[in-house]
Amino acid sequence: MHADQIAVTAATVRALVDEQFPQWRDLPVRPLDSQGTVNAIFRLGDSLTARFPLQPRAGARQWLEREAAAAAELLGRTRFATPEPVAIGEPGAGYPLPWSVQSWVPGAVAADEDLGDDFARDLAEFITGVRAIDTRGRTFAGENRGGVLKDHDAWMETCLERSEHLLDVPLLRRLWTGFRELPRGDSPDVMNHRDLIPGNVLVAGGRLTGVLDVGGLGPADPALDLVAAWHLLDRGPRRTLRECLRPDDLEWERGRAWAFEQAMGLVWYYDRTNPAMRRVGRRTLARIAAL
Structure with missing residues (x-):
């Protein structure tokens, strides 16, 4: 998926686990087929997962430590498993990098599920629970999505240029021209999961059961x-979610804008390497454009 992607094999994982965590030497190692784009994930026995960053990163250990702290902060704060x-x-x-071990959270990702009102209510409950976590004076750190929409102009231009042969770029350019002007208003930052895409959401029987990739938890635009x-x-179901959360019109439209910003990078970047992520991008953009 990435030009600088690091190959991770089950044999490598086995060697690392046996050397560094001998208490888990008897646990089988199995690669997990996931939609993930950041980590290679392996099951370690029945109750653990080992996660290996796929790309070199400066300050990789500090990044993993921040992820662990965020996961600990969210753990048990809602009734949904994390x-x-x-x-x-x-x-x-x-x-070449540090790596992490987390508990296994069972469930099926919400990739192509037909999710209804009950799921929308569950999702609203999760978002409300996350927002209730105290920011402790923290504010948006300026990384990725969650600050000012206009700050993403350069990335959007890259996405629009790379999507010429894939999407209706004139329509999408008009949408971004409007989205980038949306004001933030005076709403303070609140805690967000910050990556609620289908591959991070677990479902069973049409209901939300768990949420993955919680390491981005932090303050951002509500x-x-x-x-x-x-x-x-x-x-x-989208209407049901809105009725449960009761955002004002501006906040709701900024949520649409942030979804647009994220989806625009999924189609061209993963066009030939991750069909599931490409489908997410196309489906999201179609929903946004249909309004």
């Missing part, structure tokens, strides 16, 4: 987690 941080491993066996309205829901 991963518990367990350990951080060191480079070795030919793998509209940010509203991206889930377009990533996950069609018109009727």
